[in-house]
Amino acid sequence: MAEIKCVDLCKTYLQGDAEVRALDHVTLDIEPASFICLSGPSGSGKTTLLNAIGGLDELDSGAISIDGERVDRLDGGALADLRLRHIGFVFQSYNLIPVLSARENVEFVMQVQGLPARERSQKARDILREVGLEGMEDRRPAQLSGGQQQRVAVARAIVSQPKLVLADEPTANLDSTSADQLMRLFRDLNDTHGVTFMIATHDERVMRYAKRLIRMQDGKVIGDDLQRPIDR
Amino acid sequence: MTLLLRMAWRNLWRHARRTWLTVTAMIFSNVLLVFMIALQFGTYDMMINNTLRAFSGHLQIQAEGYQENQRIRSSIPSIADLARDTRGALPSVGVSARAAAFALASSEERSYGIQVIGVEPEYEPTVSTLPGLLAHGRFLKDEMVPEIVIGAVMARNLKVTVGDEITLLGSGRDGSFAAAVMTVVGIFDTGMAEMDRSIAEVPLPFFQEVFAMQDHGHQVVMALNDLDALPAATAAVLPLADAREGLVALDWVALNPGLKQAIQADMSSAWFMYGVLIVLVAFSVLNTQLMSVLERTREFGVISALGVRPRRLAALVMLETTLMALLGLLIGLALGWLVTVYFHQAGFTYPGMEQAAERFNLPSRIYPSVTFSSILLGPSVVFGFCLLASIYPALRLLRLRPVDAMRTVA
Numbered sequence: 001m002a003e004i005k006c007v008d009l010c011k012t013y014l015q016g017d018a019e020v021r022a023l024d025h026v027t028l029d030i031e032p033a034s035f036i037c038l039s040g041p042s043g044s045g046k047t048t049l050l051n052a053i054g055g056l057d058e059l060d061s062g063a064i065s066i067d068g069e070r071v072d073r074l075d076g077g078a079l080a081d082l083r084l085r086h087i088g089f090v091f092q093s094y095n096l097i098p099v100l101s102a103r104e105n106v107e108f109v110m111q112v113q114g115l116p117a118r119e120r121s122q123k124a125r126d127i128l129r130e131v132g133l134e135g136m137e138d139r140r141p142a143q144l145s146g147g148q149q150q151r152v153a154v155a156r157a158i159v160s161q162p163k164l165v166l167a168d169e170p171t172a173n174l175d176s177t178s179a180d181q182l183m184r185l186f187r188d189l190n191d192t193h194g195v196t197f198m199i200a201t202h203d204e205r206v207m208r209y210a211k212r213l214i215r216m217q218d219g220k221v222i223g224d225d226l227q228r229p230i231d232r
Numbered sequence: 233m234t235l236l237l238r239m240a241w242r243n244l245w246r247h248a249r250r251t252w253l254t255v256t257a258m259i260f261s262n263v264l265l266v267f268m269i270a271l272q273f274g275t276y277d278m279m280i281n282n283t284l285r286a287f288s289g290h291l292q293i294q295a296e297g298y299q300e301n302q303r304i305r306s307s308i309p310s311i312a313d314l315a316r317d318t319r320g321a322l323p324s325v326g327v328s329a330r331a332a333a334f335a336l337a338s339s340e341e342r343s344y345g346i347q348v349i350g351v352e353p354e355y356e357p358t359v360s361t362l363p364g365l366l367a368h369g370r371f372l373k374d375e376m377v378p379e380i381v382i383g384a385v386m387a388r389n390l391k392v393t394v395g396d397e398i399t400l401l402g403s404g405r406d407g408s409f410a411a412a413v414m415t416v417v418g419i420f421d422t423g424m425a426e427m428d429r430s431i432a433e434v435p436l437p438f439f440q441e442v443f444a445m446q447d448h449g450h451q452v453v454m455a456l457n458d459l460d461a462l463p464a465a466t467a468a469v470l471p472l473a474d475a476r477e478g479l480v481a482l483d484w485v486a487l488n489p490g491l492k493q494a495i496q497a498d499m500s501s502a503w504f505m506y507g508v509l510i511v512l513v514a515f516s517v518l519n520t521q522l523m524s525v526l527e528r529t530r531e532f533g534v535i536s537a538l539g540v541r542p543r544r545l546a547a548l549v550m551l552e553t554t555l556m557a558l559l560g561l562l563i564g565l566a567l568g569w570l571v572t573v574y575f576h577q578a579g580f581t582y583p584g585m586e587q588a589a590e591r592f593n594l595p596s597r598i599y600p601s602v603t604f605s606s607i608l609l610g611p612s613v614v615f616g617f618c619l620l621a622s623i624y625p626a627l628r629l630l631r632l633r634p635v636d637a638m639r640t641v642a
Contacts, residue, residue: 056537056635077541084539091638095534099242104235111235112540156538 002066002086002163002196004030004053009062011048011219022048023059024219033194035187035229037201037210045219046200050166053198054087055079066164084113088157088195092169094149096141102128102152103137106159113160127155131185147178154182158189165189167199171206183209187229236544240551243524254520255560258614261513262564263571265506265610270572270600271580272502276495277459277601280484282361286422287431288487289326289359289453290462291469293318296478298450299486304333304405304443308479311449312436314472315352318452321468325456326358331439331449335402335410337382337432339390346386348400348432350439350449359455362420362433369394369418376437381418383428392416398432404444412442506610510617518621521553525625532629533637546626553622557615565611569602576602 011023022045030036038046051057053064055071064071066086074082083089096105103124110120128137131151141149150170157165167186171179187209189195199206207213208230215223244251284290293314298306308314315329331350336343353372357363363371363381372379380398382390392398396416404410414434422428440446456465466483473479485492525532532545579597586596600606 051635054537056638080536080539080541082539083537087539089537091534095531095638097239097531097535099239099246100235104238107235108239108535109538112538112544 002030003032003068004028004164004196005063005065006030006049006053007063009049009052009064010060011045011052011057012060021219023052023062026062026216026219026221028214028221028224030196030198033190033196035190035197035209035211036214037199037207037212038214038216039201039207040216040222041202043218044216046216047168048219049216050168050198050200053164054089054166055082084109085160086163088160088162088165090150090153090157090165090167090170092172094141094146094153094173096149096152096156098141101138101140102133102144102148102155105141105152106155109156109160123159124155127159128152131155132181146173147175147181150174150178150182151185154185158195161193162195164196164198167197169201169203170199171201171203176205179203179205236548236551240548240555243528243548243552244556247524250520250523251556254516255556255563257513257516258557258560258618259564259567261509261614262560262611263568264509265614266565266568266607267572267575267600268502268506269610270602270606271575271598272499273601273603273606274576274580274599276498278595278598279495280459280491282595283488283491284484285359285455286361286424287427288484289455290459290484291454291456291465292482292487293452293469293473293479294450294482296480299482302332302450304403304445304450307331307405307445307448307450308452308476310447311452312352312447314476315355315452317472318454318469321472322454322465325454325461325465326355327452327454328352328355328359329436329449330451330453331436331443331445332451333402333410333439333443335400337386337390338399338401339392339396341391342389344386344389346382346432347430348380348402348434348439350436350443350445351433352436356433359453362422362427362431365420365422366418367421369416371418372433372435375435376441377435378412378414378438379417380414380432380434381420382416382432383430384419384421385425385429386432387416387419389429394419400442402443404442405446405448406444408444410443412438506613510614513614514617514621517553517556517618518624520556521549521622521625522628524552525549525628529632529637529640532632533634533640536632536634537638542630542632545629545632549626549629550619550622553619557618560618561611561615564614565607568611569607572600572602572607576600 006026006028009023009026013020013022026049038049040046048057052059059072100108106124106127107120110123125137131154133148133151171182183206186197190197211229213225213227214221295306295308311329315327319327329352333348335346335348337346353374367384372381387393394416398414398416400412400414402410456462462483466481469481473481535545576599579599581597
């Protein structure tokens with residue numbers, strides 16, 4: 001479980017000659033075991049906020065802490081360790097390593113963490129079974145459908161039991177059935193393991209699963225509502 | 233096999249044709265280097281052996297200081313006994329005693345300054361090819377007779393031939409006047425103008441008599457069958473030299489410093505050529521790995537986002553290069569070794585070499601030297617340079633920012 005505090009986050013990009021305010025004095029408190037959707041149009045700052053919390057992007061100003069640790073003050077190596085140990089990422093386009101099988105993709109992060117081969121192999125098989133990919137462990141990404149690849153990506157993100165999963169448009173390339181299955185899986189992990197989820201999405205169906213919906217526009221938070229999620 | 237190793241290996245074959253092209257360049261250069269370096273070492277061995285076997289031998293015992301200043305008084309007493317003891321210590325090595333002096337050689341028409349060498353006719357052919365290079369007449373007999381063999385140029389200069397007489401005038405070891413009238417019994421033609429012009433050989437006992445040497449001489453010359461046996465032969469000879477006051481054992485490097493320098497100069501120019509080849513291969517590797525890194529920028533960004541430190545990504549690229557270079561090394565080494573071993577057995581020759589070799593009484597084929605260093609040296613350098621070439625692509629990954637990398641379009 002991760003408690004996240006974002007205080008007065010500002011981030012400006014240069015797009016050609018124009019200055020774009022991707023984050024404009026954003027302040028958020030995120031409780032442990034939250035299930036949050038970030039919604040808003042393209043360019044509203046959803047991805048930038050996720051990247052900043054995950055230590056992938058630097059801020060112009062502001063402070064981010066995860067369980068009291070200031071993320072914005074960590075150097076590159078410490079940020080890599082933070083992501084490795086405590087944060088799982090799910091990307092829109094899956095981003096699996098093409099030369100590794102489904103099981104090896106899931107094992108990869110555990111190998112970097114230094115887990116013994118037998119343990120990581122067992123964990124990878126278990127998590128792939130959990131996401132419904134039993135029997136497909138040895139297939140390469142190119143041999144899997146989009147939904148199956150996204151499940152592998154989810155398995156990779158959660159296998160190390162991170163405190164926080166950051167998902168950027170995870171259902172964008174999925175059909176509605178696969179998208180529903182994925183969101184149920186996320187909710188299940190949130191409910192049973194207390195993993196905090198922050199999901200950036202345009203998809204109204206995804207938002208229905210959120211316990212808290214944060215709306216963004218032009219780098220600002222314009223709405224922050226608790227809601228009763230649909231029953232998974 | 234660790235996952236990282238498996239990943240590196242599979243990454244190589246994402247563009248199999250590109251990888252094979254680079255590996256083929258490594259194989260080609262490794263085969264070429266193995267053969268060329270072995271041939272070069274074989275040529276040096278032949279050069280050394282042929283040069284040394286022509287006259288100076290591989291090893292000599294001399295009086296201290298004689299090499300630098302060849303005075304007749306810097307002599308070794310009981311030279312024949314020392315040569316006999318040396319033969320006993322080195323039964324498989326050619327050993328012969330010599331004495332040397334400068335004299336004025338006169339025929340009926342002309343006079344020239346020459347170097348007269350007193351040799352043991354029985355043993356001289358074991359340390360020198362000169363007795364085998366007689367163009368006319370015969371070599372000396374092991375007798376106390378006033379016979380002399382001279383070089384072809386000297387014979388031409390003095391206008392003498394086999395059967396003619398030459399008068400020698402010089403100074404003896406004790407400062408006395410040395411003079412003798414000698415019959416030309418043989419004329420040698422080594423093809424080396426300096427030797428053919430200035431050297432004449434006479435029987436050692438006769439030399440000792442004429443130049444008042446008593447039983448003294450100046451050199452015990454040793455010729456080995458194999459240059460590699462030199463350290464052992466030197467070790468065996470040193471006690472003999474040390475047992476007598478004022479003697480030293482000198483190897484071929486001390487006796488022929490010019491030969492060593494010539495080899496070093498040749499090696500430098502050869503390595504310049506090899507260097508060009510190696511740098512070309514290294515650039516091929518650099519190109520391959522740089523392209524490989526650039527087209528996987530997004531993938532590296534994702535891996536970095538998962539929490540993998542940049543130095544581990546750099547290690548992955550280095551590992552990929554290592555595997556590729558190992559492939560080139562092993563295949564190149566195997567093929568190079570096969571080619572070299574074949575020519576090591578059959579010998580290597582080129583047009584015109586046999587005629588030249590016959591004229592100079594030299595082997596007509598070069599045999600590449602198959603040793604650990606001659607086989608491994610070139611491919612090891614190629615391997616090292618390939619790894620060096622991958623440093624730049626690897627360093628690029630150290631500066632990778634995941635968020636920028638993930639925006640890259642593959």
